[in-house]
Amino acid sequence: MKYSKTIAGITIEICEKAIGEDLVLTLSGGEKPHIGCVVQAVPRPSLSGDGTISVTSSVINLTGHKDEFLCRRLAENRCRETGKVVVCTGGVHMDHITGEQIEELLKNIDRMMTE
Template identity: 40%
Template structure:
């Protein structure tokens, strides 16, 4: 299933698009003035090293000179742990002359979109009888 969620407005607007394969999620977060591909992360669930809950192993790749991979990692880990599925996350959000508060707002918008997406997937799972399949 394809999902699109938009949070924020103007320079700090973020768009979340996700392809739920039924056996993992392909996430794309873009926004700002110049959406692009800046960083990619793959997260795979595993038992937490503390013995409580789910952790995840993470691999990253970044386009040289881009910092999008930091938000990609945060997003991929959040989805991976919450939904216990493999997640690939691609992020590309750019605004010229970004101020610290704008960067914070972008991250807040992205996390709000992720929370909405996670709630929707969990709701679908419940409707499907609690299946871990997310499709």
């Protein structure tokens, strides 16, 4: 599956592929898409004991990259939704991105997967 949307003037693309029972998400966008981060999200029973699914994540960042904010959110949310192991990798780059654009991306990235 492929999802594409323009958020805060930045075109974002998310691709999802099943690998056996697991999922791989790739995130790209902006002027220089790249791999700046890899997040692996693993589902587990919540420690609260209420039957909900929680997530334990492992993250690998390239030095100086901030892509974890988006990749982690995508991987963890998709992991909770599906109960599957999810890996998300990729990166979004915009020269001179503003704090407002980053906040808008974070607020709207979840909607891309649910719409």
